[in-house]
Amino acid sequence: MMTTPEKPTGIAAASLFAAALSLLTLAASHLLAGYSEAAKTWVHAWGKAWMPGAQGIGPYSGKETLMLVVWIGSWILLHRWLKKREVNLTLAGILFLAAIGVATTLLWPPVTEAVLHLVKPSP
């Protein structure tokens, strides 16, 4: 009887890392938009480039767009790099959870404000 060969775990790791990067990008773009008016305009421009109703949605449309671009782009690249490799999935899972934890924490508004307070130049 023919058995199907086991698929490398690199495929799973690539998808996990891409998802983690997309969520970190979401958090980073939210911080960036809060940093200055110029940065907010730049983030919003990503949404306005393609999303219907982006003007009404505001910079949130750009944050969604950046998240999608990084998610799909990094998934393609990571998949090409890792698809034939065996990756320690336990370690990949831990890194994934850590990234999600960081992204969630950075998006919690009191933390976002505290970070921006630290990095923003004083007027």
Place this chain on the structure above:
Amino acid sequence: MPEPKRMENEGDTARPLGWMVGMLAVVGLIVSLGTAPLSGLLGESRYALEGALHGVSAGLFMVTATIGLFQGYRLLAGNIQRVAQLEFGAAVNAFLAFLTILFGNRIYIFYQAKGAPRTYFLENMPEIHKIFFEFKEFMALFTLPLAVTAAYLFWVYRDQILRSRPLRTVSAILLALTFFYFLVAFVLGAAITKLRSI
């Protein structure tokens, strides 16, 4: 006592049930479209349809995300015999995550419009907007990569997942996180709607 005969294919028994539910839904839809005051059910807002679609997709997503959480538990406990049992549900879960975000984007425009709930919250309860709404909108976005990645792993690895403890764990965690992040967004969304709907 003779043992009851096992069904050879569970799909054969599920199909008539699916047809029956489908036919009842079609009949119900036709009757209600022709006779019921549906506009009253949706509300009088200009954005009632978009709001209803967002609510319906979120309601359905709550069902599939909850099933996903349970299936993740079964997967970890070793109670799943074939990953094919999970593939379709995980794909529907991912699709509903996408639809909920899509319709959510539409009503976000109305939420931010002049005189809309955002203005009301900023004038009367600024913390509600700054903390709960802003956080909710991001947590909702988390569900898409999580649900899509779970569905992708089932589709790529199939029954190999059953033989690999790390793959099983990662898949179950993805389903659990999808449920968790959606629950946060759903509860905050419901609370905000209760305070001030579009």
